[in-house]
Amino acid sequence: MIKRTNFSVLKRFSALLLMLVILGISVLTGCTGAGENKNKSQGSTYTIVTSFYPVYVFTKNIIGELPNVELINMTEPQTGCLHDYQLMPADLKTLEKADAFVINGAGMEAFMDKVIKQRPELKVIEAAKGIELLKDENGEENPHIWVSITGAITEVKNIAEGLAASDAKNAAAYRENADKYVRKLQQQSDKMHRELDGLKNKNIVTFHEAFPYFAKEFGLNIVSVVEREPGTEPSAGELAELVGQIKETGVKLLFAEPQYSQKAAETIAKETGAQVYLLDPVATGEKNASADSYIKAMDENLKVLVEAFKQVQ
Template identity: 70%
Template sequence: MKVKTLRIISIFILCVFVLSGCTSNTPADNSSAGTGEKSSTTIVTSFYPLYIFTKNVAKGIQDVKVVNMTEPQTGCLHDYQLIPADMKTLEGADAFVINGAGMEAFMDKVLEQQEDLKVIEASKGIKLLKDENGEENAHVWVSISGAIQEVKNIAEGLAQADTKNAGAYKENAEAYVKLLEAQREKMHKELDTFKKKDIVTFHEAFPYFAEEFGLNIVSVIEREPGTDPSAGEIADLIETIKKTDCKVLFAEPQYSQKAAESIAKQTGAKVYLLDPVVTGEKDAPEDSYIKAMDENLKVLTEAFRQNQ
């Protein structure tokens, strides 16, 4: 009896060791077993508008994460300098979505350090407008038509980079494009009724928007944000506004309106805020771009009704 009991106990102990060997106490990682491939995808975007577009394209897709490299209040990346945290973020990226068209001047530095990084240029194939000096304007997303093309480019790029979710990216993009098209139609319906649409803008963010909705940019207060116009430039601008009888000055919520307000006092014009959608909340919802455009429509409608 004792021998039988000892045999049962020995078998039990052996089973415990076998089961312990089959159970891991370490947490599971994100790699597919035996393949070495990541089961999750991290998409990094360069700044706010690309973040919103990409969030819509990747909406609801399991194990796909969208991260914005810069702070959502950074604004346009004209003179942006990379910081170590940015490079750290890009180290974990499966794809990097940028605006392109010269907006991200730091890309040479990025590619020097990460040669294999998959870069998706949202403005690819879009005809770029040029200023009076022949410099190309990168603010294509401010036009809804430009935003639509960027969304399509993002979806196409992500479909190539992450083939298993290709269908979902394209389906999401199609759904979002329909919403953008509806917003564009809504804005045309309102704005096309106004004959006089002369405006002065804060900086060179609105040429694509103006072209789309038939606005006439009489002059620009500052070619680049943060570069105060000289006394001579202000005098010329005031003269131009008086000659054209333009009563609508558009500043941007991201920047100081002091220059615009000073000019308004000397010309009788009124300052309104028009949003180029370059900043927003940290975890901005997917409808943020459309909401910003809807607010722009309200502002433009009010301005033009008072100045016909």
């Protein structure tokens, strides 16, 4: 009789203990899971790295005020166009943090082979994707699409779609922000057309192959380009040839760029009587530039063009 009682008590105690153990595991598992999900949702950051200034500004507008999205411009500071930029160890370290790398594409980033070799799994978003490229007299494709506002609009849309595809949680916000920015860009383009379309003599000389898209959009006629390789001063023979060409065509307006020396421009102006103005291809800018910096630069370009063309109408 005693043995049966002890066995019964032991059986009930074992069942109770088993139930407590199961309940304890469930509680602990539930708490741990909730904690992990909470930490992930609060602390997860989507990091976007951009290749250089104009793409950075476009992407900044697309991100807007989204929380938990970090934007880093890889080539900061940068003194000229990106053509011959060499990747540094610090750049590759920056890209290690990237969930997506936004580039202009169209051959602008000559270092992409090295990036892909180092980070083959990295999501690369190409702003110039699907855009028909202009070619120079040698058949070389021109990557300076963003200098045209129409080109900038297409690049913004491409970036937004690329980010939406790679970061689905924020897809709707990316598209909405891009639409708002595109409307502002279109307003600036319309303003520039109103000011420039009626002008007759729009013959100019530029100092870099940055402006063909811009010229096409606003009807400018680029008679000659001084520096085929940006930042490379023309030789004495090339200068003499340019001076002769400018005298022959009667071009009175030379447009240099704020990113480069104006020495050659001043020499040509002295020999031909032409006037030198600065036109910004928006290839570089201040660190942590404001979201409206591209539009402000284009508005400044408009003021320069209007003032310059007054001299030749």
